[in-house]
Amino acid sequence: MDRHEELDELAAEFVLGALPAAERRDAILLMAGDAEFAALVKAWERRLVPLSLALEPVDAPPNIRGAVMKAIAGDRPDSSTIVALERNARAWRLATAAASAIAASLAAFIVFGSYSSQLPNQRYVAVLQAEGPGPGFLASIDLKSGNISVRTVGAEAQPGKSFELWALGGGRDKPQSLGVIDAAYRIPASKLGKIDPAILADTLFAVSLEPEGGSPTSQPTGPVLFTGKLVATD
Amino acid sequence: MIRARGVTLLSSPGRRLSSAQLVQLMGEVGRIGTMNTLAEPLDSELDGLLPLVATGDRLAFGRLYDLTSSKLFAVVRCILKKPELAEEALQEAFIKIWQRAASYEQGSIRPMGWLAAIARNQAIDIKRRVAERMSDGAVDIDDAGSISVLPEADLAMELSHLKKCLGQLPEERQDMVLLAYYQGWTRDELAAQFKKPATTIKTLLRRSLIVLKECLDGQA
Numbered sequence: 001m002d003r004h005e006e007l008d009e010l011a012a013e014f015v016l017g018a019l020p021a022a023e024r025r026d027a028i029l030l031m032a033g034d035a036e037f038a039a040l041v042k043a044w045e046r047r048l049v050p051l052s053l054a055l056e057p058v059d060a061p062p063n064i065r066g067a068v069m070k071a072i073a074g075d076r077p078d079s080s081t082i083v084a085l086e087r088n089a090r091a092w093r094l095a096t097a098a099a100s101a102i103a104a105s106l107a108a109f110i111v112f113g114s115y116s117s118q119l120p121n122q123r124y125v126a127v128l129q130a131e132g133p134g135p136g137f138l139a140s141i142d143l144k145s146g147n148i149s150v151r152t153v154g155a156e157a158q159p160g161k162s163f164e165l166w167a168l169g170g171g172r173d174k175p176q177s178l179g180v181i182d183a184a185y186r187i188p189a190s191k192l193g194k195i196d197p198a199i200l201a202d203t204l205f206a207v208s209l210e211p212e213g214g215s216p217t218s219q220p221t222g223p224v225l226f227t228g229k230l231v232a233t234d
Numbered sequence: 235m236i237r238a239r240g241v242t243l244l245s246s247p248g249r250r251l252s253s254a255q256l257v258q259l260m261g262e263v264g265r266i267g268t269m270n271t272l273a274e275p276l277d278s279e280l281d282g283l284l285p286l287v288a289t290g291d292r293l294a295f296g297r298l299y300d301l302t303s304s305k306l307f308a309v310v311r312c313i314l315k316k317p318e319l320a321e322e323a324l325q326e327a328f329i330k331i332w333q334r335a336a337s338y339e340q341g342s343i344r345p346m347g348w349l350a351a352i353a354r355n356q357a358i359d360i361k362r363r364v365a366e367r368m369s370d371g372a373v374d375i376d377d378a379g380s381i382s383v384l385p386e387a388d389l390a391m392e393l394s395h396l397k398k399c400l401g402q403l404p405e406e407r408q409d410m411v412l413l414a415y416y417q418g419w420t421r422d423e424l425a426a427q428f429k430k431p432a433t434t435i436k437t438l439l440r441r442s443l444i445v446l447k448e449c450l451d452g453q454a
Contacts, residue, residue: 012443013436017313017354018414018421021362042342047450049347050392051415052354057304058311060324065299068328069292 004036011040015048164210166220167193170203180214181207276301280345288335295332303328305346306353313357313418323360327353358418365420399449407442410435 013019014027031038163181179187208215209222279301286294303324310323330352338348400408406428413419413427421439425432 009440009443012447013439015351016411016414016439016443017358017418018424018435018439020420020422021366024358024362045347045351046343047447048396048415049343049350050396051412052309052350053305053344053346054393055305055308055312058308060303060307061317061321064321064325064328065296065303067325068299068332069296071325071329072292072295072332 007034007037008040011037011044015041015044158209160212161222162210162212162214163207163225164214164220166206166208168204168206172203175206175220177215177218178205180210277344277346280349281340284335284338284340284345287332288338298331299328302346302349306349309350309353310357312416313354313361319360319364320357323357324353326360327356330356354418361418362420395450396446399446402445402449403442407438410439411442411446414439 010027010030014024019027027037027041031041165178165181165187166175167178168175176193178193179191181187205226206220206224207226208220208224210220211222215221280298283294283298283301287298306327307320307324310327311320314320314323327349331349334352338345343351400411403411410424410428413424419427421432421435424430424435424439428435430438
């Protein structure tokens with residue numbers, strides 16, 4: 001199955017409503033960072049929406065109208081968060097897609113959801129671009145729980161090899177390992193490196209291919225498959 | 235004449251339907267034939283309102299709320315049985331609608347569908363959040379029972395297409411698709427209900443969706 005088919009199946013399951021919580025979160029963030037996936041989701045919404053529209057209306061409790069109007073008082077409709085994010089991600093892709101058509105199809109996404117900050121909706125997305133052949137995947141990090149999950153978007157992992165996630169720059173004098181992505185495409189919280197939120201925006205992320213179990217030297221030893229920086233969402 | 239009979243047939247008040255019965259109802263709807271008139275004035279008014287909402291027009295937003303809240307409440311109530319959660323979902327959905335009105339692209343989906351998708355997503359997000367809080371990971375199966383379907387069915391054409399396509403699936407798979415769509419059931423919840431492994435459910439759903447896609451796109 002190619003990446004497009006994989007994305008279409010994910011879009012279908014997402015719109016259908018059958019994705020478990022973690023995968024659903026990944027899909028929502030992927031939608032913000034990947035125009036192709038967002039378009040596939042829209043197509044599925046269009047296909048299935050007659051089911052929603054067939055429902056018999058039910059009057060909402062009258063107090064909700066007032067609560068909604070109060071909530072939006074002093075708030076203006078924005079085109080900021082998601083729209084700006086899409087624009088940034090698109091610009092990022094355009095800038096890098098020219099390098100190689102293959103690389104573009106293998107773009108990987110690392111998505112950071114900052115659920116811990118005072119801005120509950122603030123999200124960080126890093127579009128990680130392939131530098132060589134390798135599977136594309138989507139990773140999301142829940143900073144609050146410290147969990148990283150990774151979803152393959154395309155090929156299988158290579159036998160006898162592991163993917164390792166690194167943080168570079170932001171004042172670091174050498175790459176910092178954020179953890180080895182396990183067979184279930186997760187980095188367990190207990191093994192996840194700490195990221196200082198203050199230097200998050202200046203951090204370059206990279207995924208390298210390492211011997212099974214991760215780099216033996218605590219520094220990258222294998223080819224770097226994906227790299228990317230965070231895209232500010234606001 | 236046929237249409238009038240069809241509408242009469244379907245307008246018995248307060249029909250409560252299981253998902254399997256829903257498929258049957260869609261069969262009845264299909265017999266109504268070509269009609270789509272009831273939805274169109276609403277759609278065109280919404281198409282007029284959404285650009286105003288995007289500029290921050292609160293009056294337009296209030297009107298939009300009045301036109302659509304009962305429909306969107308029906309959508310979220312299917313997914314969230316607890317009234318306080320359904321109300322939270324509706325409120326959050328309208329706040330999102332206010333914030334995102336600028337991103338509505340006229341012509342890409344009917345406006346009511348765009349609004350319904352926001353409400354549905356909000357409700358499913360809340361359902362997943364609540365499920366995640368249950369530390370034991372237990373699957374909380376809501377009543378699979380009743381979904382109340384609009385008797386007039388202004389969307390007869392589109393519904394009848396969907397019904398024909400759903401009809402290509404075995405009945406059990408139709409139920410899986412409808413339970414996921416209307417009630418936001420996950421693979422795990424469907425697995426418990428249909429007594430099959432979640433991986434099997436995943437495969438069945440994906441195959442079903444491929445059948446639906448080919449069928450629906452073929453009729454477009």
